[in-house]
Amino acid sequence: MIACLRLFLALCLATLLVACASSPSSSLGELPRTPDASIEQLLEQAATSKSPDKAALLRLSAADMAYRQGNAGRAGQILQQVPLDQLKPAQQIFASTLSAELAMVRNQPKAALTALSHPSLQHLSELPAPQQIRTGTVHARALEADGQTLAAAKERIFIAPLLKDDAAAKNHEAIWALIAALPTDQLQPAGNDDLAGWMSLALAVKSAGTLEQQQAAIDQWRAQNPKHPAALQLPQPLIKLKELASQPVSxxxxxxxxxxxxxxxxxxxxxxxxxxxxxxxxxxxxxxxxxxxxxxxxxxxxxxxxxxxxxxxxxxxxxxxxxxxxxxxxxxxxxxxxxxxxxxxxxxxxxxxxxxFGLAAEDEAREVSRRARADGLHRAAALIPKGEWGDRVLKAFRQDWEANGGSMIGIERIDQPVALAQQIADLFQLRQSEGRAKSLQSTVGTQVAAQPARRQDIEFIFLAATPQQAQQIKPTLNFQYAGDVPVYATSNVFSASGDQNQYNDMNGVMFCETPWLLDANGLLRRQVTAQWPQAGGSLGRLYAMGVDAYRLAPRLGQLKALPDSRIDGESGSLGMAAGQRIERQLPWAKFVNGQVTRLPDTPR
CATH class of the missing domain: 3.40.50.2300 (Response regulator)
Structure with missing residues (x-):
């Protein structure tokens, strides 16, 4: 009899523990349930309920149902009727998560992250696994959309043990995509946790050169980390790399x-x-x-x-x-x-x-945008040649610049040299300044000593011009009281002629250029220019492109399989963009006292 009673008590205790594990503690409150009623019925029950807590739960269920049915607008309207501060912590977490999901539908990751910063989220680990997964998933999506790649990876690694089957596989691939997208200088594995393992794998793959070397690095990593999730199930892009390594181009x-x-x-x-x-x-x-x-x-x-x-x-x-x-x-x-x-x-x-793959001027326009943004600038003016080429370059710059929060506050299309001084004066509104001085002089009836003042809201100039045009533009800027405005240019300004007089005329101009022309001591460049001297001049960009075409050829599958990976080439740092187009990122230099001075690379 006593043995039976002990068995009964043990079963009761086990049942109680299971119940505690599958639902929040009483202090956290009850999570909304998946009801058998319609949205309208739920809202009607909420309206007639005498219990504010029950009414809030019913409305949360209705809002969630509207979201799951694809009606985000209705879900948001219902959610606004729920007093968040009056809910219990579990319900606050549920409401904050739903609010974040609705923000992501509107493509507003910052709003989603704000919703997920509610103090109740500190209790998330006390809630059932499905709610932890749901909250963690939208948090990871919001972080990724906000550009916080490493934080997004950490969030996905956190929820990985809670997932099963297809959801686990998808999260596994998403972790690798995020880690593989990190620049090499951010891959700093520390410790022996899962994150460090993912980082060391990405670092091993990125540090290897050829497909064969990458495969050897992957095999070595798996041998050193046999119990890591990526060793137990290699991410699909790395499986693809293995296939590519077994099929060399002959x-x-x-x-x-x-x-x-x-x-x-x-x-x-x-x-x-x-x-x-x-x-x-x-x-x-x-x-x-x-x-x-x-x-x-x-x-x-x-x-x-x-x-x-x-x-x-x-x-x-x-x-x-x-x-x-x-x-x-x-x-x-x-x-x-x-x-x-x-x-x-x-x-x-x-x-x-x-x-x-090509030497697209649009790549360089986007490079100027990246550089100016990295330098903390926000307001740009542009001097570009009149015509189709200038329009294309300006469009590429402007799209990237404005998409990342920059503003365009002035554009001049240069054509005839005789009109250049007037165009720059118009760009900086110098004539308006002169007009105000003359008006004041007329009013007071005496001579007024006034130096023309340029507009102060232009933080830098985006310049796409030939060396001959740039030789006129920079001195004209100096003459028009705008010599202190930074100038960021495409490689078109650089003739690679070694003409110090020409370089002096462009003193202070910064420009992006191929590594081939900026590094005269590269081994292959020295060998090529010894045979073909023209490769050291402006034609060198084409020689560099030929070199990179050869090196890219066997690695196209690698770039496709590893999004955001890059190859350091002679024409720039090469990566795969939309439409399987190879896009270049270029190093920077500056004209200083008739010489070309290399600048630190733009952070990636």
């Missing part, structure tokens, strides 16, 4: 024009491409064989691909001609993976087998 077709208006450009690209190929051979690597095709003599792209396939080509580098790239971008698929050396217009999504 034959490349280089498709460039040998005749026509682009022949000289193609020659520089070809020589840079082959220089990188020979360097790989000298380093003891087993580079792919190269087949040369003349795009200026193409009868059709279909014929070319048939011939390339028959020759065993696994990757095409080229074409260079924009009309051909446009044709490729319009196709649903390509028979061979292709790295085009130009960009199709419009930014449309091309076939999965097409990648696009």
């Amino acid at each position: 034959k490349i077709a280089l498709l460039l024009p040998q005749d026509g208006p682009l022949a000289s450009v193609a020659k520089a690209l070809r020589e840079g491409f082959m220089a990188a190929h020979y360097q790989a051979q000298q380093a003891g690597q087993k580079p792919p064989s190269i087949e040369f095709y003349d795009s200026s003599r193409l009868s059709s792209l279909d014929d070319f691909y048939r011939k390339a396939q028959a020759a065993g080509v696994q990757l095409v580098v080229g074409p260079l001609e924009k009309p051909l790239v446009k044709q490729l971008a319009a196709r649903p698929q390509l028979p061979i993976t292709t790295l085009a050396l130009n960009y199709s217009e419009g930014g449309e999504q091309g076939p999965a087998q097409l990648f696009q």
Whole structure:
């Protein structure tokens, strides 16, 4: 009898513990339940309820149901009727979480983070797992949307042990995507927790050069961290890397024009491409064989691909001609993976087998935006050439600048040198200042000593101009009382001629440029310029692009599999942008007393 009583008491205690584990303690309050009633019925019950606590729970359930049905507007209206400060902590957490989810529907991550900063959230770990998962998930989404990548990863790592099956797999992949997106200088593993393991894995992958080296680094990491979640289940992009490493490229077709208006450009690209190929051979690597095709003599792209396939080509580098790239971008698929050396217009999504790479001026415009923003500036004016090219560069700069909170407060399109002084005076409103002085002089009837004053709200100038134009612009700025306004320019201002008089005229101008032209001591550059001296001048940008095309070719799958990873190239730091377009980030320099001085790189 006593044994039976003990068994009964044990069962009661176990039941009580299970109940405590699946619901909040009485001091935290009750979470809203999933009801069998409609939204209208819930709201009617809330309106007639004599208990404020019960009415609040009913309204929370109704708001949640509206959200789950995709009616965020109605959910928000119902939630506003719930007095948050009068709720118990569990209900406050539920309401704050729902408020954050609604803010994310409106694409307002900061509002979501504000909702999740409610003091009640300190009790989240005391609530049932489903609520912890729900709150943690929206918190991670909001942090990521707000640019707090590391914090978002930490939040997802926190909820990972609570998840199962498909939800666990999706969260696992999301953790890797966030960690892989962190710059290398933020990957600082400390300790032996899961976060440190994720970081050390990302650091190992990013530090390796070739696909084979990356695979070796992954295998070594797994051996050192056998119980880590990523070792037990390798993230999908890293599985893809393993597949790519087992399928090395052995034959490349280089498709460039040998005749026509682009022949000289193609020659520089070809020589840079082959220089990188020979360097790989000298380093003891087993580079792919190269087949040369003349795009200026193409009868059709279909014929070319048939011939390339028959020759065993696994990757095409080229074409260079924009009309051909446009044709490729319009196709649903390509028979061979292709790295085009130009960009199709419009930014449309091309076939999965097409990648696009070039020296886009738009990249440099976005680089100026990044740099000025990193330097703490907010208000820009622009001096750009009149015409289609200037409009494209300005559009790229303006989109990136304004999307990140900057403002454009003046634009002048430069054309005729004789009009330049007037345009800069108009940009800085100097004539208005002179007019006020003359008006005052007329009023008082005596000579007034007044120096023209420029507007003070322009923090810097975005300049896209040739060296000859820039030689006029900087002295004119000095003359027009605007010599102290910083000037951030694209690489167009740099002739790489070594002309100190020209550089003196642009004293103080900062500009982005390819590593190839800024680092004259690079081993490959010295070898190339010894054979082709023109590679040390402005044509060097094309040689650098050729080198990078060769180095990119076998690593396209890597960039696709590892979003936000980058390759440090001769034409810039290369990454994969939307539409499988290779986008460059460039280093910076400044004209100082007739010399080119390298500046610290822009933080990534």
